[in-house]
Amino acid sequence: MRIIDGGITAAKGFLATGAHIGIKKIKKDLSLLYSEQPANVAGMFTQNIVRAAPVIRNEEMVKSKKKIKGIVSISGNANACTGKKGILDNQKMAEIYAETLGISPDEVLTASTGIIGKEMPMCIIEEGVKKIVPQLKRDRQSSKEAAAGIITTDTFLKEVAVELELGGKTVTIGAMAKGSGMIQPNMATVLAFLATDAVISQELLQKALSDAVDITYNMISVDGAMSTNDMALLLANGMAENEPFTEDSEDYKRFKDAILYINQKLSIQVVHDGEGASKLIAAAVTGARTKEDARKLAKTIINDNLVKTAMYGEDANWGRILAAMGGSGGFFQPERVGIAFQNEKGYLQLMEEGHPIPFDEGKALEILAERDIIIHIYLHDGVEEAIAWGCDLGHEYIRINGEYRLRT
């Protein structure tokens, strides 16, 4: 597998573009993706009971296993909590894009992100989509514009692309994502779009995506809030013309690893861009009795406001970590726990067998002053492990989220 410079248009046959059409005040708010050939599609969706109109429609469409040719996404309006009108508006958005392209609305998926409970500006969307469709292109600039069209409070574009060999053919996977707030474990979070030219069945495509989402987007958290709109979509249009492969083949293993790599990169980028985050915190739990215990503990640590503010304050307050673990519902025995901090500045053990170890405050501060910090948790209860990624909680989060609606 080779990492290449590229985004959502990296794979053969995928065109994209993005533009400002007037849903938001200034920033880009429309993102279009088009596949020259019908593509298999896999999807993962938010587990929130309150689901935005595009989530409801896309999930149905993915379940139907029909091939699709395009995705129309807008940002600035979530089209969530908008009732029947929102469902109709979302369908209409698909129809507008389909009609402009000369394809069926059943070949179009939709996405939206932004303010909840606001009626969709359908005139702006209709006019904008019709005007922007002719700009669909397959070049680096267009993929960047498409990536810009889906972001909201993000501070940088999130794109990844890789190439790999499958059955002697070069297969490419390109991807883009948005997300910097309302990011929470336990579902497919953020908007993530992946497009590949691989030949692959819908079933295997779904499996590769589901398995990856489970240990990437489902293990990150910026603020513990579960979004109404988030989804990951993976399209495969077959234009690389590789030989079809089965689940037990080496080709599938390579493909699956590439999908995991991309989702890992995107999800860590999302946390890095966490609203107001100044640090990326990884909680790595090892020696757990069960996988579920390891996941619960890791996720609780990165979601705990007291741990998050301690990280922001560069304070080696491991007591808050242990207290958070104790309230997580995950099994462990306090008297066996080891805790350590690690990053490029070094490794510092703070606790062993449930006892605090005297440590050098200067060394702790040196490690905690860095942007990336790993919190190691050693349980000595079994062999299972899990990693969750989160960020600190500082003044910038308050600034961004205390004023969100007024600024957008």
Place this chain on the structure above:
Amino acid sequence: MRIIDGGITAAKGFLATGAHIGIKKIKKDLSLLYSEQPANVAGMFTQNIVRAAPVIRNEEMVKSKKKIKGIVSISGNANACTGKKGILDNQKMAEIYAETLGISPDEVLTASTGIIGKEMPMCIIEEGVKKIVPQLKRDRQSSKEAAAGIITTDTFLKEVAVELELGGKTVTIGAMAKGSGMIQPNMATVLAFLATDAVISQELLQKALSDAVDITYNMISVDGAMSTNDMALLLANGMAENEPFTEDSEDYKRFKDAILYINQKLSIQVVHDGEGASKLIAAAVTGARTKEDARKLAKTIINDNLVKTAMYGEDANWGRILAAMGGSGGFFQPERVGIAFQNEKGYLQLMEEGHPIPFDEGKALEILAERDIIIHIYLHDGVEEAIAWGCDLGHEYIRINGEYRLRT
């Protein structure tokens, strides 16, 4: 029931005092309570797996149903995550207090709150307790000093006292509490001490306390963090000489209501003093299918960082409320939900049957500018209800928790 001016020494036979003995830099850090007569004791304790030494010891002692005569509490050191040494130090603290009073260590409960994982300064405690015991008194000043001795980041003392008639005798209940951070639903949070001169069996005393804690301390949250140290203790020394009463008596009902009233007052004071809080938010869920659904939904709303920052920003962003509900795990049907804000400035409906209602932003701002805000959630799924109390999340929380250890 009459509300009276008083604290932990309001009831007959209870003496108290508080002082600075040097565990903390400047503020009071020792709190002593003494009952002239042996008292029945009821207790509720944190559900965190990681439990401070006093929690472990007190729970055993409450279970044994033996009568007690005193409580020694220190603040500034949690004596949590301190291993076997912490257990021994805690026992030693009880012994020091008992010896100075000339009673048995088995008649002394202990409490501690503050930094986790720090060794107890036993010399300071020994010297301090011996010096301060002679100051035990039953007057208003002493109860205030005792209340001051248990607080950490609190900005005001938390005291309540009431009188009521039981079987022709006047019974008094006095109480004090501490707590402003690490407050989370689902357990007996904070340190709360209640002392009454009522004659009441240990079993009824425990029932009155347990029932009250369930709908008071267990329904408040400042930051979603579960403490290692929190407990509520209720002492009854019988010095009011009322006739004993049974569970189905009017006397028990009056007593239970008084205990509930006190715990409600104390728990709301704790939230009011939430670390960095500028607003008190109540989430009142009605029409739920089950009590458990109502509790889950109410608690999730007041714990959601996006809801909390919106309240801080005085932003009527009801979408975040609905999104938080959707991720709570509590059952509801989004298309039936009504949401309204209310306080002394008025009542404002924002959503009805799952649809947003156009509302006056000026009116919303007028309501949200106040310190107390009720968020009404109408589910129309059943008849169960629950209220949870929380606070907003603003810059002050970050300032307090980002620098905690360095300041203490």
